Amino acid sequence: MKKILGILVVAFIGGAASLTGYKVFVEQPQVIVQEGTPALQTVKANYVAPTLTNSSVPTNFTEAAESTVNAVVHVKNTAIRTQQNPWAEYLFGRGKGGRKYEQVGTGSGVIISPDGYIVTNNHVIEGASEIEITLNNSKKLKAELIGTSKSNDIALLKVETDEDLPYLPFANSDFVKIGEWVLAVGNPYNLTSTVTAGIVSAKGRDLDGNNNTESFIQTDAAVNPGNSGGALVNTRGELIGINTAITSRTGSFIGYSFAVPSNIAKKIIDDLLEFGSVQEAILGISIDPVDKEIDGVKIGTIDEKSEALKAGLKEGDVITKVNNVKISKFSDLKGQLTAKRPGDLVDVTVDRDGESLTKTIKLSKRTSYISQYLGTQFKDLTKADKEKYGLSGGAKIEITQNRAFLEYKVGKGYILTKINGKNINSASEAVEILDKNQNARFVLEMINPDGEIERFRY
Incomplete structure (x- = not known):
């Protein structure tokens, strides 16, 4: 054993001596070079790192999500559909061979007031005979349809509840x-x-x-x-x-x-x-669709009686801003006008031969609407029309190319007052009902220029 330990000690001493000799006489010193790296800087102890703003870093969404989820609801609509049997129709007549069934559709909605007004899409509830709302806490409520705008795909619902509901405020x-x-x-x-x-x-x-x-x-x-x-x-x-x-x-x-x-x-x-219907505001101009390469919207023609003409707009002007909001294309202009009401004042900035001009214009109300289904142009009733016929609303025919109407001498001056028993308040409402149900059959109630009621099945 002593002999083995002696051998190990001698081996260890010999190895250490060899390594020392290599370091001293053979190995060259290693040099580390750093190019372009500045010397390490020191800072004061009271230095505070700059805080990045929310626009510079990912946002924490938890607060926004927490304040939002309870104001968003589930929307269930139930519609009664009819499945037609062509053989039964052939044997028993039109409308006699239908089998009625329920069709259920779903979507979402947003509570916009504590007393239960809810906004959703028109296509979510279109044709519904019954609408049910489910809150985020799983409570179910029946909803009433207040009104719709098919062209904007917006519908307004109302639920009745004894408690204030969580809701979302509108931003600009x-x-x-x-x-x-x-x-x-x-x-x-x-x-x-x-x-x-x-x-x-x-x-x-x-x-x-x-x-x-x-x-x-x-x-x-x-x-x-x-x-x-x-x-x-x-x-x-x-x-x-x-x-x-x-x-x-x-x-x-x-x-x-x-x-x-x-x-x-x-x-x-x-x-x-x-008003019960959407009030559409217009500038009283038409758009020149030829020049699409410009940054803005070029005016084609201007209505003779429009406020735009009175304010000084001219054909060929290029609309670049509305209320200081940039207008690059027609959808920008349409979006600005859709958010306004007739009678609102807007500042319209135009480029006229390189010169920037701003005109203040009072928006007009659109009063004429064309039903593609009937091939007929309707307009809203004037105050004189309402007083003459004792009406609160309706849609007056201006021009028609409908063959059936022409055959029965239904034309200019006739006032559409009811569609399938429902009172008509405006020309836009009439056209919306007619054009969104083009496969339906209508009973149209009208008042002729002599004040007599006439009914037509279409």
Whole structure:
């Protein structure tokens, strides 16, 4: 044993001596070079690092989500449909072979007042015979339909409850910025409220690529069919839009969704509550569609009696701003006008041969509407019309190309007062009912120029 230990000690001493000799006589010193690296700096002990703003870092969405989820509801609509049997119709006559059945549709809605007003999409409740609301706490309530705007895809509902409901305040959607963080909140498939996050991808979107569509907010927050009618909110939990549509070949979210801006939704709701129908404001101009490369909207013609002409607008002017909001394309202009009422004053900035001019214009009310289904142009009744025939509302025929009408000498001056027994308040309401139910059969009640009531089945 002593012999083994002696050998180990000798081996250890020899190894240490060899390593020392290598370090001293053989190995060259290693030099580490750092290029372009400044010397380490020191800072005072009381130095405070700068705090990044919310615009520079990802936002915490918890507060916005917490204040939003309880104000978003599940909307269930039940509609009675009729399945036609062609053989029964052949044997027993039209309408005799139908089998009635219930069809259930679902979507989302947003509570906008503590006393139970709820906004959703028109397509969520269209044709419903019964509407049921489920709150985020699973409480169910029956809802009444107050009014709709098919062209803007907005519907207003009302529920009765003894307690104040959580609701969302409206934000000014004109102030929404591209790149801003947003939350899409819906109550799809009665799963209780669901939250997704994204950014605003674009504003003033025209989905169909024509001049008859809305000015949508586009976002990449995930929205699926059951989210229709739900809320698009900013990081403060304020309502900036009503989620309405997605672009998808499969029916599911693939990257983009679209919302009706809150300014437009609020104006429609106010109109439905005050007038029962949407009051459409116009400038009194037509658009020149030829020059599409300009940044703005070029005026084609101006109505002779319009406020725009009185204010000094001219044909060929290019509208660049409305109330200091930039106008790049027609959908931007349409969005601004849709959010306004007849009689409102707007500052319109135009480019006229390189010179920027701003004119204050009083918006006019659109009074004429064309029913594509009937091939007939209707206008609202004047005060004189209402007094003459003792009416509170209706739609007066201006021009018709309808063969049946022409055959029975129904034309200019006839006033449509009822459709299927329902009173008609305005020309826009008449056209909306007729054109959204083009497969339906109508009983039209009219007053002829002599004040006599006539009824037509169409």
